[in-house]
Amino acid sequence: MIVQSLAFYLFAAILVASAVMVITARNPVHSVLFLILAFFNAAGLFVLIGAEFVAMILVIVYVGAVAVLFLFVVMMLDINFRELRVGTLQYLPIGITVGLVLLVELALVLGTWVIAPDLTTVVAAPTPTPDQVTNTHALGLLIYTRYVYLFQASGLILLIAMIGAIVLTLRSREGVRRQNISNQVSRRRDEVVAIRKVPTRGGV
């Protein structure tokens, strides 16, 4: 157990420290890199509580795809952070309110185990313990049976977001010559090559 606790405190300490660095680092690229470190340590914490599937998905989706795009954008943009800091005080109350709401909600959810330990046994679909079924299996059993409509709905929302992003960025410019590979492949010799008899000194 000592090793587990040590690992927990290690991951948690790095997670909190890198989360602080995300908002304090001067260089935006460093911020994103610290965000990636934070994701990674969160994945470590998931592994410690036996949620290995969630941990791997966190690394694949957030670190492997989302953060790459973040990094991409942040590197390409020339953001002036001095200008951005000007209005910080103005937004501070909203930020603090959102933070407080999140904190209270987290406390309510996690506090249930302490305040009413019996409540976890009467939930609609009790979570199977990791030693009975594997993570992936347990998640599949829940998502594709009991929560299938919610699951499909979230998929639809993502699809709509994707279509929205494509519609917003798609623009058809005039005068751009595009390569059409099927046209190129289906070209016949007699359509494009003409053989002429050229008389000497006559030209074409």
Added chain:
Amino acid sequence: MAELWTGYAWPTIIIVLQIVAIIVPLMVGIAYLTYAERKVLAAMQLRQGPNIVGPFGLLQPMADGLKLLGKETVIPAGANRMVFVFAPMLTFLLALIAWAVIPFDDGMVLADINVGVLYLFAISSLGVYGIIMAGWASNSKYAFLGGLRSAAQMVSYEVSIGFVIITVLLCVGSLNLSDVVNAQRTVWFAIPLLPMFVVFFISALAETNRAPFDLPEGESELVGGYNVEYSAMTFALFFLGEYANMILMSAMTSILFLGGWLPPFDIAPFNWIPGPIWFALKIAFVLFVFLWVRATVPRYRYDQLMRLGWKIFLPFSLFWVVLTAGVLVTFGWLPS
């Protein structure tokens, strides 16, 4: 005290020894993969290849390594020092830690985790960071362009790799790599899933930035891509990382499609040969195809690369996932 010894110290020693037993052959493999690449390319281009250092040039990798060790590490004045030095280390580290879940034989694996395939996929998707960090930290336009190209390329081809992996997992019913291999006892997945095998191999070429998809380094247009500014051991770490990734992708190919440690036929002369040797032979074969492709195919243009990834591989692999799932459900072949 005795509990501390049996509970923590002894297992730690065992694990460290196992890690050494994996890393050392891997490093030798990387060294000789560089040699094999030069020899194979030379043979295909009717040249000699390295043949001066040692018999048949066999000591050439050692000489190259010593040369790189003895050179000076130059850090450009405009570079972001921390990220610049960290990037090659990250590349090399990620290329090594993926080997923790690779099964070399039945039960011969460092960490037999339930989500082994996902772990491999996650680690290989992280490989892009080393390159993009190097490109950005170098503070040089060629390096930056190389880094951006590589990021876009790896993210694109990861999607189709993901679908290929899902197809295989549908036929296995488990995410454990040992289960994946054991599910191929009757027939290797390369046969029923042949189109997916081809898609996976081509995507693996793109994922490891190998020819014909080596645009991130594209020496004819980007000088050397993301590693222009790197020298000596920092460059060597990128180089080693790239080759380690090639070996890793070959290992993944042989586990997912070529039956891992299993012999091709479970009859007398074949099953005398131990599993790890079959596994090594399959890896060597896939690596040879990597080199063969490099000697044969010219480099893709960037828009063609993206077109291949998003407009051909993605719809095709998505279709094949649905088809495989449909066939498995219709005929009741779903693994329980």
